[in-house]
């Protein structure tokens with residue numbers, strides 16, 4: 001049994017859908033942990049270590065973000081705050097008149113068991129910031145994250161479809177592969 005520590009219900013839905021193909025039981029607890037200001041990796045390491053000690057259980061946490069090239073990686077580690085404040089319309093305004101629309105989502109999974117040190121697993125997906133919001137599936141930045149190979153934004157993909165190649169799928173799959181041979 002692994003406990004996924006998150007306060008984001010959308011992450012839980014996606015993770016459950018990914019884990020169902022494997023023989024690993026996943027439970028979810030919204031423990032809340034203090035996120036230091038730092039990289040995704042630093043946040044995942046400290047969160048996983050804190051939660052595994054606190055609950056005395058093996059846990060995973062995830063720190064994720066949207067990195068927009070023309071904005072030098074913004075909102076990156078500030079993604080959650082920026083989504084709540086500027087929102088998708090605010091991001092589209094910042095990119096008004098900008099040609100380079102390259103962006104990537106990154107997800108870092110931190111795993112830790114009570115008596116060991118944390119391990120991290122990085123997943124990415126590359127795409128573009130769309131000119132307008134499209135689709136009402138998914139959450140947060142999904143309607144403005146356009147995937148050229150699909151011809152659709154994440155907001156137009158079902159959980160199953162997004163889970164074929166998302167940043168979260170890639171980080172969780174790396175974790176699952178490692179965990180399965182422990």
Ligand code: ITT
Nearest residue numbers: 006007008062063064065079080083139140141142
């Ligand atoms: P927890 O820390 O409790 O897991 P959170 O929502 O605060 O939940 P993060 O700190 O990892 O999660 O913040 C990442 C933010 O990046 C998240 O709140 C979204 O705004 C955005 N984000 C991450 N993954 C996303 C995805 O798959 N689709 C759309 N937006 C995403």
